[in-house]
Amino acid sequence: MGDPAIRTVGNVDVFLDSAGFVRTIQLKGRPLYLTSNRDLLKKQFRRETLEAIPPTSELYSHVSTDAIIKANPDCFHYDDRLGTLVLRSLGGGGMVEPGDIRNGGFGMILAGDGWGEGSSREVAALALLYAGIGIVFAPSMAPIHRQNLINNGMFPVTDPVLAGTLAAGDEVAVDELMESFDALSQRVVRHGGLFRYMEARSRGREPDRPIDTPARRMTITEKILASHMKTLHGSVKPGDAGFVHVDVGFSHDYTTAPTAAMIMASLGRRPKVKTPASIHTFPDHLTLAPDLPGITAEALAGIENLRKVQRQIAEETGIQFHGTASGGSTGICHTVIREEIALPGQVILGTDSHTCSAGALNLLAYGVGNTELACIWEHGEVAGRVPETLRIRLTGKVAPSCTAKDVILHLAHHAKLTGVFTGRVMEFVGPGLKEFSLEEQAVLANMAAECNALTAIMEPTEPLIQYLVEARGLTRDNVLSMLVTPDTDSQVYETIELDLAAVQTLVATPGHPGNGVPLSQVRGTRVDMAYAGSCTAGDITSIAMYAGVLKGRKVSVPTCIQYGSQNVREEARRRGLHDILVAAGVQMIEEPGCGACINAGPGGPQAGQVAISATNRNMPGRMGDGDAYLANPLVVAASAIKGYVCGPEDL
Numbered sequence: 001m002g003d004p005a006i007r008t009v010g011n012v013d014v015f016l017d018s019a020g021f022v023r024t025i026q027l028k029g030r031p032l033y034l035t036s037n038r039d040l041l042k043k044q045f046r047r048e049t050l051e052a053i054p055p056t057s058e059l060y061s062h063v064s065t066d067a068i069i070k071a072n073p074d075c076f077h078y079d080d081r082l083g084t085l086v087l088r089s090l091g092g093g094g095m096v097e098p099g100d101i102r103n104g105g106f107g108m109i110l111a112g113d114g115w116g117e118g119s120s121r122e123v124a125a126l127a128l129l130y131a132g133i134g135i136v137f138a139p140s141m142a143p144i145h146r147q148n149l150i151n152n153g154m155f156p157v158t159d160p161v162l163a164g165t166l167a168a169g170d171e172v173a174v175d176e177l178m179e180s181f182d183a184l185s186q187r188v189v190r191h192g193g194l195f196r197y198m199e200a201r202s203r204g205r206e207p208d209r210p211i212d213t214p215a216r217r218m219t220i221t222e223k224i225l226a227s228h229m230k231t232l233h234g235s236v237k238p239g240d241a242g243f244v245h246v247d248v249g250f251s252h253d254y255t256t257a258p259t260a261a262m263i264m265a266s267l268g269r270r271p272k273v274k275t276p277a278s279i280h281t282f283p284d285h286l287t288l289a290p291d292l293p294g295i296t297a298e299a300l301a302g303i304e305n306l307r308k309v310q311r312q313i314a315e316e317t318g319i320q321f322h323g324t325a326s327g328g329s330t331g332i333c334h335t336v337i338r339e340e341i342a343l344p345g346q347v348i349l350g351t352d353s354h355t356c357s358a359g360a361l362n363l364l365a366y367g368v369g370n371t372e373l374a375c376i377w378e379h380g381e382v383a384g385r386v387p388e389t390l391r392i393r394l395t396g397k398v399a400p401s402c403t404a405k406d407v408i409l410h411l412a413h414h415a416k417l418t419g420v421f422t423g424r425v426m427e428f429v430g431p432g433l434k435e436f437s438l439e440e441q442a443v444l445a446n447m448a449a450e451c452n453a454l455t456a457i458m459e460p461t462e463p464l465i466q467y468l469v470e471a472r473g474l475t476r477d478n479v480l481s482m483l484v485t486p487d488t489d490s491q492v493y494e495t496i497e498l499d500l501a502a503v504q505t506l507v508a509t510p511g512h513p514g515n516g517v518p519l520s521q522v523r524g525t526r527v528d529m530a531y532a533g534s535c536t537a538g539d540i541t542s543i544a545m546y547a548g549v550l551k552g553r554k555v556s557v558p559t560c561i562q563y564g565s566q567n568v569r570e571e572a573r574r575r576g577l578h579d580i581l582v583a584a585g586v587q588m589i590e591e592p593g594c595g596a597c598i599n600a601g602p603g604g605p606q607a608g609q610v611a612i613s614a615t616n617r618n619m620p621g622r623m624g625d626g627d628a629y630l631a632n633p634l635v636v637a638a639s640a641i642k643g644y645v646c647g648p649e650d651l
Contacts, residue, residue, distance in 0.1 A: 007192070009153050011107030012134030014192065015171070021190040022174045025155060029107025029132055031167035034060045034087075038095055045100045053167075056139060056160055061112030062416075062512060063090065064619040065124035065145060068116070071254075071622070072289065072599040075123050076302025078258035082123055083130030092620040101131045108135040110163060113419070116145025117452055118619060120353035121254060122369030125149050137163035143423040143454050144353060148369040150185055153193035182385045184241030194371045194383065195266040211240045217487035219389040220457050221425045224364045224484055228347050229384070236386045238493075244384035247346040249376035250280040252333050253287075255351035257309035259370040259377070274380045276318035280341070282333040283307055283323045287593040288601035317377070331565025331592045334358065334535040337365075338442060339471070339567055344460070344482040349376060354535050354616065356455035359445035360438060362464060362484055364425075366455040387454050388424045388493040391486075394432030396501040401647050403545070404440040405537070405614070405632035407498070408447040409506040409516040415451035416514025424493060426456040427486065432500045433458060438467035439541040446536050447616050450513040459485060505635065505647055510610075510618055510627035519635065522645045527612045530559040530640035531596045531603035531623070532633060533589065537614035538564025540571050542633045547577040549637035549648050550584035559640040560596065560603030562589035586640075599624045612639040 005016040011029025014022055032044055035054045043050065069075060069082060070089040077085075087096040109128070115138030116124065125148040128136065136149060137157040149156045155177060157163050166172055178186045187206065191197040200206045210230040216237065218226065226236045228245045251259060263271045273279055286303050289295070307327075314321035322330045330336060333350065334357040342348055344362035349355065351373050358365035368382065375382045398406065415421045426448050433441065441458050448456035458464065460483040468479045506516040532538070532546055546561060561581060563569040569590055572578045581588055587602070595601025597615040605611040605626025614636045618628040629645060638648045 008134075009155070010129050010134035011105060011132040012155070022192055024171045024173050025135070025166075025177070026171040027107050027135060027166050027169050029105045031108045031110060032101065032104065032106040034063070034109055034111040036060045036091070041095055045104050047104060056112065059110060059112040060090065062114035062117055063111055064118035064622075065116055065121055066118050066617070066619050066622050068124040069121070069127040071119065071121070073296065073299035073302065075121060075254055076299055076306060078123060078126070078261055080130050082127035083132070086127040086131045089621040092625065101133070105132065107132055108137065108167060109133050110137040110167065112138060113140045114138070114142070114452065115140070116142040118142070118353065118449070118617060120144040120148070120351060120367035120369060122148045122152075122351070122371060123258065125152050125154065125369070129154060135166055137166075140419055140422055142452055144367050144369065148371070150188055151194040151369055151371040153196070155189075182239055182241045184383050184385060188383065194375065197383070198375055198379070208243065211236055211242055213237045213240055217490040219391075219425070219427055219490045219492060220362070220459060220484050220486045221364055221389055221427065222386060222490070223486075224345060224347060225384070225386050227345070238386050238388045240386040242384065243381045244347055245381050246349050246376050248278050248280065248337070248341055248348040249373060250282065250333055250337065250348075250350040251373055252282045252285050252352060253307050253310050254285050255370055255373070256281045256313055257306050259351065259373050260309065260313050262370055263374050263378070271313065271317060271374070271377055273317040273319055273377045277320070279319040279377060280333070281310055281314055281319055281321055282329055282331075282336065283310060283327070284329040284332045284592070285594045285598060286600055287329045287591055288589070288595055292600070328591050329593050331567065332535045332538060332594060334446065335538065335564035335568065335592070339565060344464075344479070345484050349373070349382065353449040354446050356448045356453070357442050357446040357535055359448070359455050359457040360442035360464070362458055362460050364455065364457060367449070389427050390421060390424045391427045391429060391492045391495045393430035393495060393497050394428060394500055395430055395497070396432055396499045397435050398500045398503055399505070401505045401634060401649060402503055403632040403634065404436050404443040406503050406506045407500065408444050408450070409508055409513065409630065410503050412447060412450045412508070412514045413506075413516040415453075416512060419452065420494065421448070421451040421453040423452070423454055426451065426453045427459070427492070428456060429459045429486065432498070434461040434463060435500070436463065437541050438463045439539040442539070443536055447513065450616055505632065507635065507645060508618060508630035510629060512619060513617060513630055519645070519647055522629065523647075523650070525629070525645040526610060527557060527629070527639055527644060528609040529557050529603065529605060529611045530555065530613070530636050531611055532560070532614040532636050533562030533564065533595055534597035534615040535564065535594070536616040537633055538562055538568060538592070540568050542614065543568065543572050543577050544575075545633035546637045547580040549634055549651070550586065550641070551580050553584055553641050553651070555585045555640040556643040557640055558587065559585065560587045560589055562595045562601065562603070563592045565592045568592070596623055598622065612636050612645060
């Protein structure tokens with residue numbers, strides 16, 4: 001029948017069979033061994049041959065999406081320019097210069113463990129693709145980024161033997177590459193990406209197949225997915241794949257315009273939204289970025305475009321726009337979702353890795369890429385796979401100087417050492433859970449992303465019930481009818497027993513949230529500034545913690561606290577917390593948003609500076625070009641007073 005058709009994905013040849021499905025792939029460009037040795041990197045950029053191929057152990061590990069493509073200012077673009085900017089933030093900058101990868105003719109990157117950790121921004125995948133990369137090898141990958149690669153027709157590889165074959169330029173059958181993929185992901189790969197798959201599905205070439213798993217005992221996540229996927233027996237098990245009905249979908253100012261652009265490029269028309277009332281968009285990430293000192297005209301133009309198109313799309317489609325008349329935001333998306341929208345038993349998906357925050361409300365929430373959000377806009381559903389659950393049983397109570405932040409830093413450290421949470425759901429249960437307020441439970445859920453988990457979910461507790469009754473105005477009976485509990489004998493990947501009394505006050509040293517060490521090891525470390533806020537620590541419970549430490553005292557270093565929402569700001573004023581913080585010398589950022597957490601507002605450390613922060617991420621370049629230590633709100637407030645890392649007991 002002659003040679004099969006060929007298309008290219010970056011500098012990779014993709015060979016199709018007679019039916020148009022992907023059959024084999026072959027590296028057309030060069031392999032880039034992403035070693036931490038700068039000289040070896042530069043040698044590859046000069047197109048010189050390496051004398052020896054670096055072993056996997058010497059490849060750069062834990063490369064976050066912020067290192068792949070910098071949040072500020074590179075993500076202000078969503079076009080071909082991304083290809084020249086890819087990885088220029090690696091190692092804090094200087095290892096990869098703009099254009100090195102694109103100009104080097106590379107088609108494959110080989111890296112170490114933990115590739116793609118951090119933010120779910122799909123531009124990290126697109127930037128690689130625009131630079132010519134079609135194949136990414138890493139022994140382990142963050143699940144959201146891995147899915148973004150698949151959705152864009154790229155090829156994630158975790159088998160080092162297979163990676164070596166591809167790097168040598170040999171043709172490899174796609175079936176061999178996909179052995180570890182679930183059935184639905186395999187079909188997406190064979191079509192060449194999610195949009196091609198969805199087009200085939202709309203034409204009847206990919207009929208839905210109801211899940212036929214027999215009735216079984218299930219976890220919370222499995223029960224929710226069983227009610228949101230087509231099944232024959234009302235049950236699902238890990239690995240089952242199909243389409244998930246989505247109750248709520250959302251995006252923000254980084255991701256709304258790129259999502260619309262992807263639809264227009266792929267389908268040749270303006271976006272359509274099936275159920276506008278269930279779709280939300282938040283201008284929360286970049287609300288303060290235009291006021292940053294030294295911001296360039298190019299960055300300002302990018303921000304203006306993102307936010308202008310975001311509002312236009314909301315007006316065209318009728319989706320819910322959470323902006324103020326003055327152009328600001330009513331709050332950080334995750335905070336507003338919790339305060340106004342989320343309900344137990346729902347499925348909520350958003351284009352942000354901290355979508356998992358909503359899991360505190362006994363629902364399934366996780367981050368997706370722009371391509372998947374486009375499917376939610378257009379169809380109200382998205383391709384999904386039932387994940388494994390890892391159960392964390394909490395007992396006891398934390399020490400007075402500890403908070404939920406210390407518990408999740410403890411687990412993030414375990415995650416970095418073992419990788420046990422990667423791609424799984426962290427299901428929190430046990431009598432210790434009810435000792436945390438709903439907002440503290442949200443901290444546990446929020447930082448599941450820093451554990452490389454798909455998400456976290458909480459079993460119902462009295463604090464959740466009270467929150468929905470008192471803050472959301474629901475009746476107790478109504479709330480009880482929504483709650484989802486795990487079957488006590490449901491199967492899980494592993495159960496971790498965690499006595500909260502054994503958790504120490506931790507501080508994550510610069511570079512990774514998993515770098516948690518006891519406070520005693522870093523006590524006395526100089527800090528130049530303190531920052532508090534973000535979706536992890538901008539809630540009223542955290543604000544009260546800062547005020548409790550700072551009342552009657554003064555900060556000795558510049559200190560910024562940013563509210564998570566308008567509601568939090570007004571509650572802080574009503575309770576007198578705002579005045580306490582102002583009297584302590586804190587710069588209160590009353591415009592709610594993400595701010596310095598993504599280097600898009602005041603309070604982030606610049607080159608040579610050190611910050612103590614209550615946010616969730618401290619990867620290089622995340623908050624700025626300086627270093628950031630992560631800690632609980634009590635430690636951040638105490639450190640702001642002393643000018644060095646310490647706890648409230650040191651005051």
